[in-house]
Amino acid sequence: MILVVKVNEFELHDDEFVKPVTDLLENFKVVDYREISKKDLDEAEKIIICGTALKDNKYFENLDKFSWLKNFKKPVLGICAGMQIIAEVLGYKIIKNKKIGVFENRYHLHSFSVEGFDDKLEIMNFKGYLFHPEVLNKELIREFALG
Template sequence: MNSVLIVNTCRNEDVLTEREFVWPIQRALHVPSKVVHLSKLTEAMANDFDAVIFSGCPYGDDAYLKKTKNVKWVTETKKPLLGVCAGQHLIAAAFGGEVKQMPKAVIGVEKIMVVKGKKEMSTILDTFVRSPNAYFLHHNQIPLPARFVSLARSRFSQNEIIVHEKKPIVGVSFHPEVLNKDFFSAFLKWAESRR
């Protein structure tokens, strides 16, 4: 994996939010990356990169839910995709899952419990076996979309890490750029092995 496109899902193209939700992912990646705002994203753009990562966005910023048409192509692509929080919701929505508000917001550090016996997933799950604490910042959630399986749950949700049955597509409902920085390299390595 030599280059990654990061899709900024925050309401506006604003350095204030890009610094909080996009830059930390870029720093965690260890490979060159480029940023595009969700409102400008096209499939052709994604095709110029080895993988696409959809960022999270500020708590209470649901503008991304109005831009789902820009991610329709994700159901057909062969590109490795990773969705972080709002990014997970966007991917799930494209695959037919309906994003719903949770009864209570989840903000802060929570434990992730990974499901056992998914050996082929160990590259990405090992990070969370080693250090299960993850940082959450959300009030939306998604049901498990068709053809996805859940690999981790928490006390709030069954779908904290979801993965497509066949394609290299992963969505996490939390923010690995805070406490699980190794996860991004692990994802790219795993996606590479699935090519």
């Protein structure tokens, strides 16, 4: 089972930031980042942390809800805000970097990025894409799910 972590503050964003990801998966469970239980983490084979809207930065105030990432050994994929969350928890610096639209066949929708990284991150069991692969690069999510 892949645990899909929802980061968006408003339910109306579920269809935009979570559903396009789960549409690419077969066996998954969606959970709000504030409600992840130990059981969820134990049962998950992999985890995907979804992105959220440009103006929705509420999760930055609740980064402690992601402290489980520090000792987590299974594969985790962070999309956009998800990549920023992984980086921040692992001690990397978040910097302002606004990018909206399609660049080199990748759909970007972000106000920040991670210092020292371009639009990808790979550290141990953690992977991150600053762009939204569910839009133009669906194969990246399928590869993560199957790999």
